[in-house]
Amino acid sequence: MRSEVDVFREFLAHKEMRFTPEREAILAEVFAEHDHFDVEELIMRLRQKGQRISRASVYRTLALLVASGLVQEVFYEDGHMHYEHIYGHDHHCHLRCLGCRSIVEFRDPAVEEAEKRIGRGHDFATTGHRLDIYGYCRQCREKKE
Amino acid sequence: MRSEVDVFREFLAHKEMRFTPEREAILAEVFAEHDHFDVEELIMRLRQKGQRISRASVYRTLALLVASGLVQEVFYEDGHMHYEHIYGHDHHCHLRCLGCRSIVEFRDPAVEEAEKRIGRGHDFATTGHRLDIYGYCRQCREKKE
DNA sequence: TTGATATTGAGAATCAATCGCAGATGAGAT
C-alpha cells in the first residue's frame, strides 16, 4: 500500500499544488497517532514539536486532507469539528459514551450489509455511511450507582 | 398519546418555567410540518405567520424542545445545526443524497438490533444511535449521465 | 395591588472558520 505521503503528494500534484513543509508537517502529525482530534489539539501538538504553523494553514491543509480522502470529519461537538485519519484503516463506526465522552471504534458486517440493502430498497447508489451509537460505558454506569 | 403541547407544558412545569405565547408559537411551528429545518427557516416561517419572535428566543426555545425530547438535532451542515421534531414518530434514520441534498427517512429493524448487539459486545448500555447513509438518488444518477 | 421570579428582545460578545492580501517560497527556465 502506498504511504499517506505518496497519496497526498499525488493528490496535490494532480491539482498543481505543492507539497510544502507545512503540509508535510501537518500530514505527519495527523497520522502520528490514531485518535479523534480537533483543530486546536492539532495546532498544540505541532507546537510541541516546534512547528509553528498558522491556524489558517492548518484549516486549509485539513480541508485538502479531507478532499483527498486521507482524513474524514468524524463529528461536530463542543461547537467545532473533529477529525480522524482513515487512510490505512478499514471503515469503522463509533460507540460514544455520554458520560465520559470516550469513544470506542467498532466494525460490523451487519451494518455494512444494511447500507447496501437499504440503499437498494430506496434506489440510492450508496457511497458510505456514518453510524454513532450512544450510551454509557461500564465505568460511567458504576460511577452513577 | 398526549399531545406535544401537553408534553412541553409538563416539561416546563417540572422546571418551573412558563408556557409563554412565544414558546407556544415556536412549538406549533416546529410541529406544523415534518421536515429537517434550521433556525433561519424556522424564523422565516414564524414571520410569515405574523409571529415576530426574537432570534434569541428561538434558540432558547429550541434548546428546551431538544431537552424535552420533542425535537432532536439531526445534522450539522452548511455551518449550522438542523433539527426535526420526533415526538409521535418512531425512531428513524436518514438516507442523504450527496447530489441534490434530498433526504429519505427509513426504519430498519436490523439497525435497531445492531445497536443492542454492538452495545452488549462492548459493555455499553446504549441509549440510541444515529445512522446516516450517503449516496446518490436515482434522479441525480440520471442527471450525471 | 404588590413583590418575587421568569421571560423577552435588542444588541453586544464569543468563537470557529474563512478570506484578502502582501510578502515569502519553490519549481522550472534561462
Place this chain on the structure above:
DNA sequence: ATCTCATCTGCGATTGATTCTCAATATCAA
C-alpha cells in the same frame, strides 16, 4: 546561480452561528 511567476503562508480582518447581558415586561401567587 538567477529570474520568473504561480503557489503559499501568516497575519489580521471578517463572517456567521450561537450565546450572553441586561433592562424592560409579563406572569403568578398572595
